Amino acid sequence: MxxxxxxxxxxxxxxxxxxxxxVGHELLHILAERNFPISELVxxxxxxxxxxxxxxxxxxxxxxxxxxxxFAGVEFAFFSAGADRxxxxxxxxxxxxxxxxxxxxxxxxxxxxxxxVPEINGEQLSARPKRVSVPNCTAILLTxxxxxxxxxxxxxxxxxxxxxxxxGGGASMMQALVDxxxxxxxxxxxxxxxxxxxYAFNLFSHNTVIGADGFNGEESKVMTETRxxxxxxxxxxxxxxxxxxxxxxxxxxxxxxxxxxxPSVENIREALGxxxxxxxxxxxxxxxxxxxxxxxxxxxxxxxRIRRDPSRPNSIALFLAGDQLRKGAALxxxxxxxxxx
Amino acid sequence: MxxxxxxxxxxxxxxxxxxxxxVGHELLHILAERNFPISELVxxxxxxxxxxxxxxxxxxxxxxxxxxxxFAGVEFAFFSAGADRxxxxxxxxxxxxxxxxxxxxxxxxxxxxxxxVPEINGEQLSARPKRVSVPNCTAILLTxxxxxxxxxxxxxxxxxxxxxxxxGGGASMMQALVDxxxxxxxxxxxxxxxxxxxYAFNLFSHNTVIGADGFNGEESKVMTETRxxxxxxxxxxxxxxxxxxxxxxxxxxxxxxxxxxxPSVENIREALGxxxxxxxxxxxxxxxxxxxxxxxxxxxxxxxRIRRDPSRPNSIALFLAGDQLRKGAALxxxxxxxxxx
Numbered sequence: 116m117x118x119x120x121x122x123x124x125x126x127x128x129x130x131x132x133x134x135x136x137x138v139g140h141e142l143l144h145i146l147a148e149r150n151f152p153i154s155e156l157v158x159x160x161x162x163x164x165x166x167x168x169x170x171x172x173x174x175x176x177x178x179x180x181x182x183x184x185x186f187a188g189v190e191f192a193f194f195s196a197g198a199d200r201x202x203x204x205x206x207x208x209x210x211x212x213x214x215x216x217x218x219x220x221x222x223x224x225x226x227x228x229x230x231x232v233p234e235i236n237g238e239q240l241s242a243r244p245k246r247v248s249v250p251n252c253t254a255i256l257l258t259x260x261x262x263x264x265x266x267x268x269x270x271x272x273x274x275x276x277x278x279x280x281x282x283g284g285g286a287s288m289m290q291a292l293v294d295x296x297x298x299x300x301x302x303x304x305x306x307x308x309x310x311x312x313x314y315a316f317n318l319f320s321h322n323t324v325i326g327a328d329g330f331n332g333e334e335s336k337v338m339t340e341t342r343x344x345x346x347x348x349x350x351x352x353x354x355x356x357x358x359x360x361x362x363x364x365x366x367x368x369x370x371x372x373x374x375x376x377x378p379s380v381e382n383i384r385e386a387l388g389x390x391x392x393x394x395x396x397x398x399x400x401x402x403x404x405x406x407x408x409x410x411x412x413x414x415x416x417x418x419x420r421i422r423r424d425p426s427r428p429n430s431i432a433l434f435l436a437g438d439q440l441r442k443g444a445a446l447x448x449x450x451x452x453x454x455x456x
Numbered sequence: 457m458x459x460x461x462x463x464x465x466x467x468x469x470x471x472x473x474x475x476x477x478x479v480g481h482e483l484l485h486i487l488a489e490r491n492f493p494i495s496e497l498v499x500x501x502x503x504x505x506x507x508x509x510x511x512x513x514x515x516x517x518x519x520x521x522x523x524x525x526x527f528a529g530v531e532f533a534f535f536s537a538g539a540d541r542x543x544x545x546x547x548x549x550x551x552x553x554x555x556x557x558x559x560x561x562x563x564x565x566x567x568x569x570x571x572x573v574p575e576i577n578g579e580q581l582s583a584r585p586k587r588v589s590v591p592n593c594t595a596i597l598l599t600x601x602x603x604x605x606x607x608x609x610x611x612x613x614x615x616x617x618x619x620x621x622x623x624g625g626g627a628s629m630m631q632a633l634v635d636x637x638x639x640x641x642x643x644x645x646x647x648x649x650x651x652x653x654x655y656a657f658n659l660f661s662h663n664t665v666i667g668a669d670g671f672n673g674e675e676s677k678v679m680t681e682t683r684x685x686x687x688x689x690x691x692x693x694x695x696x697x698x699x700x701x702x703x704x705x706x707x708x709x710x711x712x713x714x715x716x717x718x719p720s721v722e723n724i725r726e727a728l729g730x731x732x733x734x735x736x737x738x739x740x741x742x743x744x745x746x747x748x749x750x751x752x753x754x755x756x757x758x759x760x761r762i763r764r765d766p767s768r769p770n771s772i773a774l775f776l777a778g779d780q781l782r783k784g785a786a787l788x789x790x791x792x793x794x795x796x797x
Contacts, residue, residue, distance in 0.1 A: 272768065276617035276709035278659055278698065292657075297641055300634065305749055316633075316703045317749040318619055320761055320775060325740040329721065329763025351767040355709040355775065357619065359700050362657045368617035368696040368709075380670065399666040408646055408658040420661055422670025426692040427613065434661060434696065 126152030130189040133196030134158035134178055137286040138218055141445035142193055143171050159185055186211035191452050215246045216448045223248045230343050233450045234392050235262045240454045247451050252443030253277055253365055254340040259416045260435050263390035267378035272351040278359045278366040282439050289362055321356035364407035366436040373429045380421050387418050397421055405436035467493030471530040474537030475499035475519055478627040479559055482786035483534055484512050500526055527552035532793050556587045557789045564589045571684050574791045575733050576603045581795045588792050593784030594618055594706055595681040600757045601776050604731035608719035613692040619700045619707040623780050630703055662697035705748035707777040714770045721762050728759050738762055746777035
């Protein structure tokens with residue numbers, strides 16, 4: 116079977132499974148932006164979404180239904196079609212010789228699949244694994260900020276409350292937020308969707324299944340993956356995940372307790388200010404701090420509101436915002452591929 | 457000077473300063489709903505807002521410019537026109553013999569003015585003070601939930617992250633959120649107002665002045681007032697206040713560390729489920745938890761997501777939502793007046 120992937124001179128053969136989704140869309144953007152060397156680009160989706168075309172480097176590239184043959188000759192396969200699709204198609208992609216860079220949760224706790232944020236544990240890629248997991252978006256943003264700070268003192272505990280945008284639920288949830296907000300502004304009564312409460316001017320506990328311990332699926336992922344990325348298996352972590360009516364970019368309110376006295380605000384600012392992929396935005400005078408709007412479309416995780424707890428000498432608080440679709444997913448995936456080049 | 461307050465048979469003479477604001481509007485609703493015994497109702501506002509009329513019990517009542525004479529004969533004066541107006545007019549109202557029930561921050565730290573949430577420290581009203589402060593809305597909602605739980609174990613520390621609605625910034629901020637959201641949906645670029653960042657589909661650190669300790673004004677209020685209401689001056693408290701694009705009702709993500717082992721989820725549910733003014737909404741199976749929409753227009757503070765921290769045996773988390781304009785302000789004020797009747 117002849118593939119209809121588009122061909123550009125010298126580079127790698129790249130496939131994207133889930134090309135028509137929100138993360139797939141962002142992957143195309145970022146591969147172009149960063150001039151990732153692509154020889155052939157194969158865009159794949161479910162049979163339902165196949166048949167359309169997507170623009171890349173000025174060319175219309177056909178979206179094909181995923182199949183075993185579609186991976187022939189592919190060197191890097193980005194997966195962003197959900198965990199079930201990853202489990203189904205990773206073997207075929209690996210068999211064809213491709214390295215699978217997976218945005219889903221399918222392999223994130225698999226001991227042989229590294230869970231990588233390149234700025235933190237990129238050295239795990241030197242073994243050239245056949246599969247690499249991109250962590251949960253909220254865990255990526257959190258660890259990007261925790262990592263530079265841990266050089267300043269041993270963590271005793273971290274408490275996180277999230278403000279997660281619709282983009283985490285994909286293009287369909289973003290559309291639902293827009294549609295429901297239009298309806299609300301037109302005076303229509305609030306309406307729940309099949310899988311989440313009314314969203315217009317409202318917020319709700321993250322709409323994932325609640326476990327026996329009372330934590331929802333997102334919270335469990337963030338806690339498990341944060342520990343794994345940082346290599347701190349015993350870190351005491353309490354996470355509360357909440358969806359807010361923001362279209363794009365997640366925010367997190369974070370309190371860090373240290374085993375000893377907390378580092379000074381100045382030292383934390385220095386550590387964060389010089390960390391790659393992190394941008395300090397902590398202007399008390401002008402009340403200018405991270406917002407999802409300021410983070411949207413950017414590569415950096417924004418961090419500010421850094422302050423010590425006057426009632427606990429070992430504790431600090433901060434607030435961060437980062438683009439869930441970029442550093443929280445697509446950008447992190449492309450950075451992994453760049454390291455593997 | 458003859459006042460134009462409307463007269464209804466037997467009851468108290470009641471004045472509302474700030475009648476045209478968001479809390480003033482809610483005060484009128486709640487006084488009517490609860491059949492507060494009113495003989496004469498005097499609606500007061502700044503000269504700028506005077507001249508209009510507001511409906512109460514089917515009658516149009518004129519809004520007058522506030523003046524010293526306006527308080528003659530008034531027995532209960534509800535103030536909700538900001539701290540400066542409270543400082544300016546409380547002496548005149550007291551001189552006229554009125555008890556001032558103040559929704560502003562003007563007297564909240566004054567040792568002779570009780571700071572009252574009737575369900576918690578209503579006994580402070582038995583001395584019949586001339587002035588009573590209604591606490592900050594976020595502190596009221598928080599203490600309503602902390603109070604029943606503290607019977608189960610000594611608190612070691614409380615960490616709070618808020619999700620505060622536009623209603624906390626008054627009618628003008630609610631309108632700004634609606635207007636900016638309409639503009640965003642029409643494709644217009646985001647625009648900051650004079651006093652806060654772009655609000656449509658965005659969130660931001662609470663737009664109050666940041667102190668030398670790095671906490672904003674709202675956070676400082678919540679910490680100071682929570683300690684005072686609960687009578688726990690040494691409580692270790694870390695609060696982060698964030699404005700979210702929700703029109704009405706505040707939410708809070710709360711982590712409580714106890715001095716000893718944390719009480720069981722079942723015991724906490726029982727304590728909260730039987731507390732007046734609190735409603736348990738903690739349905740893990742149907743993912744049904746407190747939302748600002750569910751709390752809006754209701755009297756109760758909703759609480760759920762109650763769970764223990766598997767990494768810390770002394771710690772629990774929960775999530776609450778309550779109507780900032782009702783229990784967070786107007787309802788609490790009317791409940792204070794009812795106790796004083």
